[in-house]
Amino acid sequence: MVEHKFIQSSGFRNVGPEGAREGFEVRIRLPNYRGMRMSLFDGVDVTVDGETFSYEQNAIRLRDQVFDLAALREAADVRWEPFEWASVVVPKRGGLTPGIHHVAVCARVRSPYFPPKFQPSFVRDERLATIVLP
Amino acid sequence: MAGQFKYGVSLYSFTDDFGSVMNIEDGFDHVADTGATGIEILGETHVAGYPKPTTQWVDNWFGLLEKHKLEPTNMCSWVDTRLRLSRSLTVEEGAAELERDLNLAHLLGFKFLRPKFGVVTHDLVPDPIWEPAVERVLDLAHKYDIVICPEIHSPTPIKHPVTDAYIDFIERTGTRHFGLLIDTGIFQDRPLPFWPQETPEIRATDLAFLDGIKVNPEEFLDIAKYVVFIQAKFHKINDKLEDENIPWPKVISALKRAGYAGYLSSEYEGRRDPWVAIDQVRRQHVILRQLEKDFDEGRLA
Numbered sequence: 001m002v003e004h005k006f007i008q009s010s011g012f013r014n015v016g017p018e019g020a021r022e023g024f025e026v027r028i029r030l031p032n033y034r035g036m037r038m039s040l041f042d043g044v045d046v047t048v049d050g051e052t053f054s055y056e057q058n059a060i061r062l063r064d065q066v067f068d069l070a071a072l073r074e075a076a077d078v079r080w081e082p083f084e085w086a087s088v089v090v091p092k093r094g095g096l097t098p099g100i101h102h103v104a105v106c107a108r109v110r111s112p113y114f115p116p117k118f119q120p121s122f123v124r125d126e127r128l129a130t131i132v133l134p
Numbered sequence: 135m136a137g138q139f140k141y142g143v144s145l146y147s148f149t150d151d152f153g154s155v156m157n158i159e160d161g162f163d164h165v166a167d168t169g170a171t172g173i174e175i176l177g178e179t180h181v182a183g184y185p186k187p188t189t190q191w192v193d194n195w196f197g198l199l200e201k202h203k204l205e206p207t208n209m210c211s212w213v214d215t216r217l218r219l220s221r222s223l224t225v226e227e228g229a230a231e232l233e234r235d236l237n238l239a240h241l242l243g244f245k246f247l248r249p250k251f252g253v254v255t256h257d258l259v260p261d262p263i264w265e266p267a268v269e270r271v272l273d274l275a276h277k278y279d280i281v282i283c284p285e286i287h288s289p290t291p292i293k294h295p296v297t298d299a300y301i302d303f304i305e306r307t308g309t310r311h312f313g314l315l316i317d318t319g320i321f322q323d324r325p326l327p328f329w330p331q332e333t334p335e336i337r338a339t340d341l342a343f344l345d346g347i348k349v350n351p352e353e354f355l356d357i358a359k360y361v362v363f364i365q366a367k368f369h370k371i372n373d374k375l376e377d378e379n380i381p382w383p384k385v386i387s388a389l390k391r392a393g394y395a396g397y398l399s400s401e402y403e404g405r406r407d408p409w410v411a412i413d414q415v416r417r418q419h420v421i422l423r424q425l426e427k428d429f430d431e432g433r434l435a
Contacts, residue, residue, distance in 0.1 A: 003149070003154060004150060004154040004408050029154065030355070033146065033179065034176050035179055039217055040217065042219075073218065073220070081184070082179055083182075099225065110218070110219070112212075112216040113212070113251065114291060115253060115256070115257075124330065124331075126285075
């Protein structure tokens with residue numbers, strides 16, 4: 001099961017080779033009340049300690065696949081189910097230092113049954129989260 | 135002689151709890167313990183492996199229905215016309231979405247299917263492929279004896295071209311496998327709390343419908359013959375057992391006078407703090423049952 005809140009405690013970690021980190025990941029639960037085909041998901045902005053990383057540059061990792069924004073927008077055959085988390089993969093040379101960071105995310109979700117002016121809609125959350133390993 | 139309501143609960147009520155602090159077995163328990171006889175689900179949310187659950191999952195589904203003495207009522211589905219930014223669905227693709235969900239609804243024993251179509255305007259006019267897509271699957275719906283029932287849902291009021299178009303479709307085809315689902319949120323007459331980051335300016339303009347579109351419950355009588363299912367949408371019932379947004383006495387009175395004898399399926403849509411929904415749904419069932427009793431015994435005009 002996932003944690004009740006949107007940004008998960010685990011899964012917040014650096015990625016890339018040790019000593020030469022390429023970025024970090026933030027794990028999130030499904031930003032929707034219904035399971036979602038990935039083409040309805042339009043990426044996530046991530047802000048850590050005041051520095052914002054745009055949804056256009058972040059990738060999404062779901063199970064064993066990684067999607068950049070263009071791939072996400074065409075992934076009509078891939079489903080994200082409510083019990084599963086996904087990770088936002090953020091490029092940042094060196095990654096983040098171990099310790100507590102302020103993390104905010106804004107997930108962009110397209111719900112075709114919402115009026116056009118609410119496309120996309122936004123799911124936001126913020127919290128303190130912890131990087132353990134450098 | 136007024137009909138008797140049937141009482142149900144939609145697992146949508148437990149959004150955010152489901153998948154984090156509640157699984158499907160828990161959900162069944164919470165629904166059954168209200169005294170409800172029917173359970174409503176969202177196919178894409180509550181069916182593991184949607185749209186093709188395993189046989190083990192399906193066996194478990196029927197085992198839970200039997201254990202808790204519940205019947206499947208409505209399954210909610212979507213026709214995501216803007217599935218991709220790059221293009222809308224064709225009529226064939228829309229019909230395929232409906233067929234996929236009719237097959238699943240039939241597998242799981244549902245009698246109603248609520249498709250939510252993508253829309254093209256602020257007041258929720260559906261993508262025009264809805265009509266030819268539905269027409270292509272009417273025979274399948276008839277074969278399964280499932281009634282396809284799109285919603286009349288805020289901000290769309292009853293008196294609106296969207297409703298008229300659905301009624302025209304019913305009259306034109308003569309089908310008994312397409313009807314209206316009424317979401318009682320259309321009767322909301324008091325404002326919801328502000329969403330995070332919402333300002334008074336936003337509430338006055340883009341999100342004005344969150345103050346309630348205040349459809350007069352009497353208008354239900356004009357369309358009652360087409361209504362096949364009701365989602366009892368609500369947001370908050372306080373500790374004095376008062377609903378702070380939906381005028382239930384007027385709503386129940388209109389439904390009873392119209393002779394409605396179908397399901398009232400609870401859809402809690404208030405604060406999503408863990409486990410709050412469970413008791414909110416129980417409170418709603420107290421109110422609904424009391425009002426029906428009041429009407430039947432002559433205390434509710």
